[in-house]
Amino acid sequence: MIGYYGSYDVVVCGGGTSGIPAAIAAARAGAKTLLVERVGQLGGQMNYSGPPGFSYAYFYNARREKIVGGFGEETYRRLFDEGHALPTKLQRWRNSYQFSYVDPDWWGLLAYQMIQESGVELMLHALVTDVVREGTAVRGVLAEHPSGRSIVLAKVVIDCTGEGEVSFQAGAETEIIGTDTLEPATVAFTADGVDWARFMDYVRDNIDEFTFAHLCEEYDGLTEGEIKQMVRQCESIEEIGEIMGFLSLKEKAIKTGEWHNFSGIGFFILPREGGVIQAHFQHSSQVGFADCTDVRDLTRVEVEARNQDVVAWKFFKKYVPGFEKAYITRVCPEARIRETRRVMGDYVLTEDDIAEARKFADVIGKSSFPAGAKHVIPGNEATVNGTLTLSNVNRYPKDGGSNDIPYRCLVVKGLDNLLVAGKAISTTRGAHNRFLQQTLVTGQAAGVAAALCARRGLTPRELEADVSELQQVLRGQGAILDGVH
Numbered sequence: 394m395i396g397y398y399g400s401y402d403v404v405v406c407g408g409g410t411s412g413i414p415a416a417i418a419a420a421r422a423g424a425k426t427l428l429v430e431r432v433g434q435l436g437g438q439m440n441y442s443g444p445p446g447f448s449y450a451y452f453y454n455a456r457r458e459k460i461v462g463g464f465g466e467e468t469y470r471r472l473f474d475e476g477h478a479l480p481t482k483l484q485r486w487r488n489s490y491q492f493s494y495v496d497p498d499w500w501g502l503l504a505y506q507m508i509q510e511s512g513v514e515l516m517l518h519a520l521v522t523d524v525v526r527e528g529t530a531v532r533g534v535l536a537e538h539p540s541g542r543s544i545v546l547a548k549v550v551i552d553c554t555g556e557g558e559v560s561f562q563a564g565a566e567t568e569i570i571g572t573d574t575l576e577p578a579t580v581a582f583t584a585d586g587v588d589w590a591r592f593m594d595y596v597r598d599n600i601d602e603f604t605f606a607h608l609c610e611e612y613d614g615l616t617e618g619e620i621k622q623m624v625r626q627c628e629s630i631e632e633i634g635e636i637m638g639f640l641s642l643k644e645k646a647i648k649t650g651e652w653h654n655f656s657g658i659g660f661f662i663l664p665r666e667g668g669v670i671q672a673h674f675q676h677s678s679q680v681g682f683a684d685c686t687d688v689r690d691l692t693r694v695e696v697e698a699r700n701q702d703v704v705a706w707k708f709f710k711k712y713v714p715g716f717e718k719a720y721i722t723r724v725c726p727e728a729r730i731r732e733t734r735r736v737m738g739d740y741v742l743t744e745d746d747i748a749e750a751r752k753f754a755d756v757i758g759k760s761s762f763p764a765g766a767k768h769v770i771p772g773n774e775a776t777v778n779g780t781l782t783l784s785n786v787n788r789y790p791k792d793g794g795s796n797d798i799p800y801r802c803l804v805v806k807g808l809d810n811l812l813v814a815g816k817a818i819s820t821t822r823g824a825h826n827r828f829l830q831q832t833l834v835t836g837q838a839a840g841v842a843a844a845l846c847a848r849r850g851l852t853p854r855e856l857e858a859d860v861s862e863l864q865q866v867l868r869g870q871g872a873i874l875d876g877v878h
């Protein structure tokens with residue numbers, strides 16, 4: 394039996410890092426909004442299967458100009474003011490230049506508060522399994538939940554499922570590359586009880602064991618030696634933020650079977666109340682050759698990732714000074730998926746658009762994340778005809794600037810009343826917009842666009858003809874659309 398649930402201006406499918414800003418922005422712009430989420434917890438890759446190792450990064454470009462505001466800025470500020478975020482750091486040895494660590498669980502709790510404040514209705518534990526389509530127009534979705542199946546009607550549907558599921562169900566054109574080159578998936582975990590003083594002594598005494606990003610060489614003229622010297626002078630792990638390497642330990646452990654060969658060794662930090670810092674491991678498992686839209690592969694990913702995590706944690710306990718009495722506090726409930734489908738839209742953002750720092754008249758937000766940056770695991774080095782393609786070939790926006798994200802990347806090609814936000818927006822593979830800040834930006838923009846379409850009786854495609862009101866509302870919500878490189 395299929396029941397009728399209700400009729401809305403905007404229905405947002407997926408309550409992750411793009412879906413939450415999408416729903417809040419739509420409601421703030423005056424739309425009657427429903428957010429449908431598959432599990433009971435809002436937050437997606439930020440707190441359910443996350444957090445991102447360097448959360449709230451790339452809010453600045455390499456020139457230190459702030460390029461991301463809006464929902465990202467607002468949530469950071471609220472969390473910081475309540476003691477759930479660390480101060481923003483501009484670090485010269487990190488490619489992102491800036492990072493602002495936030496407590497992921499408080500991020501999730503804040504999301505519920507903001508959803509209620511803005512008047513968004515929630516439908517939790519509800520999986521969107523199909524769409525209601527009339528010709529090329531999407532009129533709503535079918536949701537399955539503990540009480541059965543319901544039709545939800547909408548003037549505009551926003552696909553924030555991360556994997557482009559709703560667009561796929563609607564018959565949209567999507568792209569997914571082969572499993573030999575898809576990025577690996579991860580089950581992240583967090584640990585407490587680390588003796589940080591002991592660990593920091595180890596880092597200072599063994600600085601050549603670690604690797605640090607140094608794009609800043611290009612802008613600051615720093616050598617690797619100078620960067621390592623700066624890191625050695627850090628007084629606390631908060632100042633370092635993330636650490637990768639343990640090079641000779643890894644070499645030894647690989648030989649003895651005490652480290653698996655699927656990732657480098659390292660961790661990020663995670664701030665907790667009262668100044669507590671935990672270690673967060675988001676690269677310690679990486680399962681490749683898997684299409685996470687295929688249930689068999691996805692199941693294998695969940696099992697293999699946990700096996701790798703066990704190997705990784707035993708390694709840390711045995712070999713890394715400071716971790717002797719540490720203990721795991723949180724294993725994410727499901728795998729984090731880096732890459733599956735991209736949904737084709739009215740414009741497809743390219744690597745050149747990013748590298749050339751291109752500007753577009755229909756800009757809805759900015760990004761300074763490089764094109765081509767991909768995770769690879771041994772065995773899938775992303776080669777085509779023997780030539781290294783995307784892996785390790787980062788192309789940063791030129792002159793330390795940023796590229797615009799055009800509104801048309803959110804408008805699903807060939808279909809009406811359907812927008813996509815988050816990591817599935819319309820890009821080439823090399824321009825994949827999968828970073829947290831990009832998903833916040835595109836989510837907020839899709840929410841405002843959907844609300845305007847509902848109010849003015851336009852389809853998202855018709856809105857393309859004049860985006861001035863969309864841009865004006867976004868600026869009013871704090872988004873940064875101009876005035877920076």
Ligand SMILES: Cc1cc2nc3c(=O)[nH]c(=O)nc-3n(C[C@H](O)[C@H](O)[C@H](O)COP(=O)(O)OP(=O)(O)OC[C@H]3O[C@@H](n4cnc5c(N)ncnc54)[C@H](O)[C@@H]3O)c2cc1C
Nearest residue numbers: 407409410411431437438445446447521555729815816829
């Ligand atoms: C291992 C890993 C490390 C990362 N590290 C970083 C980092 O360090 N810094 C950074 O900035 N970014 C990082 N990212 C990227 C970033 O966290 C994510 O790409 C981003 O959060 C994805 O946002 P999203 O809204 O597209 O998807 P998600 O946050 O995954 O949200 C999708 C939501 O939709 C729901 N959903 C899915 N299908 C349905 C359905 N059919 N019906 C209803 N609900 C549904 C899901 O339950 C989920 O809540 C990392 C990603 C991974 C995988």
